[in-house]
Structures are given as C-alpha cells and as structure tokens.
Amino acid sequence: MRLLIRNVEVAGRVGLDVRIEGGRIAGIGARLAGAGPELDGRGGALIPGLCDHHIHLFALAARAESVSLEGVASPAAFAARIAEATASKPPGAWIRVLGYHEAMAGDLTRARLDALAPRHRLRVQHQTGSLWILNSLALAALGEGGDPPSLERDTGRIWRGDAWLRRRIGADPPPLAPVGARLAACGITALTDASVTTDDDAAARLAAAHRAGELPQRLTLMSGGALTAAADGAFAVGPLKVLLDDHALPEFDDFTDRIACARTWDRRVAVHCVTAAELALTLAAFTAAGAAPGDRIEHGGVIPPDAIGQLRDLGLTVVTQPAFVRERGDRYLRDVAPSDRVDLYRCASLTAAGVPVAASSDAPYASPDPWRGIAAAIDRRTADGAMLGADERVSPEAALALYLDDPAAPGRRPRRVEAGAPADLCLLKAPLRDVLAAPSAEFVAATIIGGAVVQ
Ligand SMILES: [Zn+2]
DSSP: OEEEEEEEEETTEEEEEEEEETTEEEEEESSOOOOSOEEEOTTOBEEEOEEEEEEOHHHHHHHTTSEEOTTOOSHHHHHHHHHHHHHTSOTTOEEEEEEEOHHHHSSOOHHHHHHHOSSSEEEEEETTSSEEEEOHHHHHHTOSSOOOTTEETTTTEEESOHHHHHHHHOOOOOOSHHHHHHHHTTTEEEEEEOOTTOOHHHHHHHHHHHHTTSSOSEEEEEESSOOOOOTTSSOEEEEEEEEOOGGGOOOHHHHHHHHHHHHHTTOOEEEEEOSHHHHHHHHHHHHHHOOOBTBEEEEOOBOOHHHHHHHHHHTOEEEEOTHHHHHHHHHHHHHSOHHHHTTBTOOHHHHHTTOOEEEOOOTTSSOSOHHHHHHHHHHOBOTTSOBSOGGGOOOHHHHHHTTTBOTTSTTTOBOOOOTTSBOOEEEESSOHHHHHHSOOGGGEEEEEETTEEOO
C-alpha cells in the first residue's frame, strides 16, 4: 500500500512530502517523485497519531445508549431527567443512567429510585464508574442467589459489579464502530483499554471489531487476570490492572501477590490510584514487591509532594487525565481544601521531578476527545474558567506530547514522524503552532493507520 502526502509541516519544517510504503514511512523530503495515490496536506502539520493511554471502549460504546446526567445540578433536575427517560420507554424496560454524583441529589438508594421510577428497571452508575445503584424492579430482574459480596440488596448498591451485572442482564454488547469512527476523527491511532474486566471473551470481541475495521486503532488491552495476545496482532496484552477502591482496599499481601503474579506472566502492573490512601498503599506495595519500568499509576488523582520522589525512585509512570481539570475542576474547588488542591492531577511538577507522564481520557468518565485534554493541560482552567493548579500547566508542545508516546511505553518512548516509523499519523489542517493555540479536533484533516487513511 502506497501513499504520498504532499506539502506538510513535519517537526517545524515546512513544504515537505512524506512517502508511505508497506505501512511505514519510506521517505521525507521536498518534492518527492510521485507514484500512486496522493493526499494534499495543504501546508498543515503531520504529527504521529495520538494515543489514548487509558480508555474503556465497551463503556464508551454503551454510553451512546444511556441516559446522561450532564447538566444535572439539583434533586429536581435529577428527578426530571429520570421522568423524561421513563416516559420514553415502556414499563418494565431497562433504563441505564450514567454519571451520577452526590452533588446532584445526595446519596441514592433503591427506595429513592423506586419513588422516581416505580415501573421501570432502573440502574444508575456513579460518575467514578465504581458503583451502581438499582431500583427494586432492576434487582428482581437479576434473579436470586449467587450475589457478589459487593451487592447490598437493601440499598440497591453494587460496587465494581459490571461483569456480574452484564451476565445477569444478558444485554448484547453495544456496537464499537461509532466509537472507532469518533476516535479516528480526533486523530487517534492507538488505544489502551484499561478495563479490569477484560477477559478472553471481551478481548475476542474487540479483536473482531479491529479486524473488521470498525475499531481501526491499534489496541493494547489491560486485564485483571490472564490474557493471551492475539496471534495476528489484533491486540497486544498490556499491564495487569489492579483496581483499588477506598471503599475496600485489598490486603497488603494480596496486593504484592498480584504484582508477583504479573511478573510470572511477563507483564507490567497498572494500579488505579485516585486518592492519597490508594497511592500510599500502591507505593508501599511496589516498594515491597519491586517495580519495573513500565509499571503505571493510573490517574494519580491526588499525589502529595512527598510521593513524587518515591514515584521517580520506583520508576513509575503516571497516566493522568488532564480533562478532569476542565470537567470536574469546579467541583474539586468546592470540595477540596485549598491546601490539598495543589496535589490534584499533577503534571508539570511530575515531569520536572523526572517522573514519566502520559495522558489519556478515561472515557467515558471524561470526554474521549484528546484535544480537550491538551487544552486543559495547557491552561488548567475549569469549565467555569477558574484556575486549578497553575503550577501544573505545561507548554502546548509538552501537552501534545503526552498523547504521542508508544503505547507500550507511555511517558518513556516518544514517537516521531521519521523514515522507518509505522505510518500511524494525524494530518492537521494548519501548522502545529496554530493548532496548539486553540486545540480542537476540528483541526484534524485525516487519520492514517498503517498507511491506510481511516478518516
Ligand atoms: Zn479508567
């Protein structure tokens, strides 16, 4: 497969042509001889395709078929959104509501949901993704017996129950093609799915979507247990995911056993750390069990100053989500004491200390658009325009670079547009400096994966 991209800016040099052959960049230069199909770059920048280093693909696909709570800020607005959803579905139908937070209508229970939706099977997911609250008809539909320990039938709450709920509800998996197209439109050529629930069955479905071109991005899959790589390279096996929960932190020995287990599978370890307690436990576990380059802290939601040196000494990479500053920052400013705010979603202070940092969306828990994350990493502004962590701002080039690393080594192995590199590219409609002055997916002109134009 051949392609000649004409008149692009590469690493600050303008007026270049880039020749692609056999899925790789074969040459870069001025006025290269043409042979085969051509793409006019119109002077725009050609950069490596973006990587989302932490995303949840099935959950993102499911979001399209769910009720969103975006914009809900009061009990009345929450009740109105549920009423709207129940009015559009026949009695007995399932209604899935996503993105709940206590700031909307306080603690939810089965009884409160029964009052709002007495005739539908209602389930509401907390914004963190870790908790579902179900009403009585939904609970009854799951059947009796075999309850996981994290299910409280009296309150209707279940923590980390996605896999069990999916089995009991028996719903078809949502289509992945819209997700693949949406991410390609943002210039994304590689994805790391960070779901702890991924098993061989889920991996096979993702691989099938990749082979069919529905999910054209290169895939790396984390999992909470053993996972076998696809023989044809449809996905690579990523780190073993360890999901911590302040609600139920694991025993220390169990944690270090998980790390040891990952080593026997020749895998790195990625640990979900949103709170300071989760991070402290994780640093202690890596200190005891040993860390290896490529082990990761997912989120790094709260990183106290004294943890930064430990992260560096252990060689851990932090995979952060800059868009949380934009999308949740106003709530952090209300809920988090001023003295603790400097610890939230650090970026510049980590890189300055020598801690490798990469970025991701954690979609659907934040927008999957990486350009929003780039904008937030640059300006650290909340949706209301307030500043959150001014000292954590990074340069526009550094913000983009958070999304450009090799998915096998986020924060540690930058990709470049150079001869011999895989032709996983993002063509922009303007020079890079102009794009980074107002980062937006609107600037993406084409997305190329393995030399094929997918968008
Ligand atoms: Zn996540």
